[in-house]
Amino acid sequence: MGKLFKNIRKIDTVLGIAWILAIISAFFVHPGKEYLGYIDFRSLGILWGLMVIIQGFKENSVFDKIAGFLLSKVTKSWQLSAVLIFMCFLGSMLITNDVALITFVPFALMILHDCDREDMMIPTVVLQTVAANLGSMLTPIGNPQNLYLYGLTGMSLGRFILIMLPYSFLSALLLALSLLIIPGREKSLQRSKDSAVVSNFGSITQIIIYAVLFAIALLAVVRILPWYVFAIIVLVVVGGMDLKILLRADYILLLTFIGFFIFTGNMGRIDVISSFLENVLVGREFPIAVALSQMISNVPATLMLSGFTSNYESLLIGVNVGGLGTLIASMASLISYKAYSKEYREKSGKYLLVFTVTNIIFLIILVLAYVIHTHF
Secondary structure, eight states, rough: OOOHHHHHHOOOOOHHHHHHHHHHHHTTOOTTTHHHHHHHHHHHHHHHHHHHHHHHHHHTTTTHHHHHHHTTTTBBBBHHHHHHHHHHHHHHHHOHHHHHHHHHOOOOOHHHHHHTTTGEEEEEEEEHHHHHHHGGGGTTTHHHHHHHHHHHOOOOOOHHHHHHHHHHHHHHHHHHHGGSTTTTTTTTTOOOOTTOOOOOOOOOHHHHHHHHHHHHHHHTTTTTOOOHHHHHHHHHHHHHHHHHHHHSHHHHHHHHHHHHHHHHHHHHTSSSHHHHHHHHHHHHHHHHHHHHHHOOOOHHHHHGGGGGGOHHHHHHHHHHHHTTSSTTTSSHHHHHHHHHHHGGGHHHHHHHHHHHHHHHHHHHHHHHHHHHHOOO
């Protein structure tokens, strides 16, 4: 509990902005019962449940075990980088980009250090970050903005995947080509004998329970099971099994969502502002989503823009592609930066340079792909 309060005291910048905007907007649209209608409880409930389940898997070393098994099969440097990068790309589709980076970036730093291949760290970690942000765009549960837009639009799972599939496929090709920039990629690996890569699983019983809960989560995502039934099941089962896991969900993100829900809901009720935003957005959802994501990140950009357009497909692609670019375009990118700079503070400037250049290249290619796909 103390850890939870400690995290709350460290007020997140985006959380602060969200609630400042919400409070200011409340002076123009006074609080009332309509405020409850602003909040997408379905998205918040499912997102919370998924956060708890993924924390349960992490507690039982599931991801570390999988990563360790895969890494035990590689012998060349490029193979090591490929495993580290594509674990983030594929893993983010199911466990979100944030969790993929929280799990696999520290793992990459450890294994590259043990192999005495610190020259590979910056390109590998940068590409892990790009991979997590791009892999997550394929599924509704890959990142928070996808889960929100999937619920808002009511589109089918198949339709959602088909919209994002061309960009995910192109991203996978670009990541594979990027392995060519890994220094010393053909060198053989020499891991330290003391390297503890493969950890033991935790409780097998808990892993099975969390796997069942994850399956139930998918039923809620595709609207077979009501979201509140799923949330209650997670609360009761996990609370009874391991209460501390419930406290590890990202409540800062959930509070940020609520702040932006209130702000955008109020803006939608101010006719002048609502009309202006709708006129500005029409036909420009993709470029505005990309540009706004660079300044405030793609999750709040999604929440701010979604209330003023019905062209959700372009918005969906825009906020996902917009996760590339600046360090804050996707808040998940900060996870990698903080993990790397904590260990190699003196090289943080070089990391930012490589990160920015790599992201801009990927961003330009995916923007061009969107233009070609929609105009030809």
